[in-house]
Amino acid sequence: MSLANYTDLVSSIGNWLKRDNLTAVIPDFIALAEARLARDLRVRAMETSASGALSSDTLPLPSDAVEPKSLTVMNGSKPMRVAYVSPDTLSDSQGYSAFPRVFTLIGKNIVMAPAPDSAYSYTLMYYAKLPALAANGTNWLMTNCPDVYLYGSLLQAAPYLKDDARLPVWEQLYKDAFESTEVSDDRSAQFTMRVRTDVRV
Structure with missing residues (x-):
């Protein structure tokens, strides 16, 4: 399933949760995930x-x-x-x-x-704050790292799922996706171009 925007994310979260009674609170899960990202994420x-x-x-x-x-x-x-x-x-x-x-x-x-x-x-x-998906449809993080959004939002369902065995799996997937985002950002920041000495102008 495509994960390109807010609508896609809401639908995907519903599919992963497999709980019809949580549909109304999925937007809250996304907003809470964004609040956590605002506290933790610092990338270029x-x-x-x-x-x-x-x-x-x-x-x-x-x-x-x-x-x-x-x-x-x-x-x-x-x-x-x-x-x-x-x-x-x-x-x-x-x-x-x-x-x-x-x-x-x-x-x-x-x-x-x-x-x-x-x-x-x-x-x-x-x-700057992450532009809210609900208001903008998509943003740079959704475009480049939809897994961070998906697993971060799924974790916010924890109070409803209680002892669900999927929660530790989602926590690890979120951690891996988050760390991968930071590593990719660090790698881009440290990129240096090799100087060409054989070019004449």
Whole structure:
């Protein structure tokens, strides 16, 4: 059976469960699997950026952010990486204005120190939430790793299945699919092109 989109996934989960009384809660299983993936998965396909101008020491995280990766602020024409520190360490650099050197997370905000003394341009790299299948039909993870979605969703049926012997099998299949996704991402990130020295232009 094809696993290309949300409709395919709902149908496949129903076939695997072989339980007619769970049809109404299959969308919940998918949503819960996505919540687990949002906590655990960090791959390059989730990376995106937001840019703007700093107007204060507090910068709200984008609404789709699950975790910041880096913050770069322009010092004139030179991009400067702002270092992440703990909230306690940040307090040592607060109380005055200058070029921001450090930042931390407090709630859903990035807080910098020193407070910017000018409207500096910034670029925030962050990991974005997985686009929900129910709203989008498909997404990059469903396209590339449908097994992660399938086994992750099946595991969310555990409270209904209790001592079902299939649960440990699905858990292992999910773990294998998840780890394979991470390994594939690491391999792509480490790929380097072999330099050709025999080409003349």
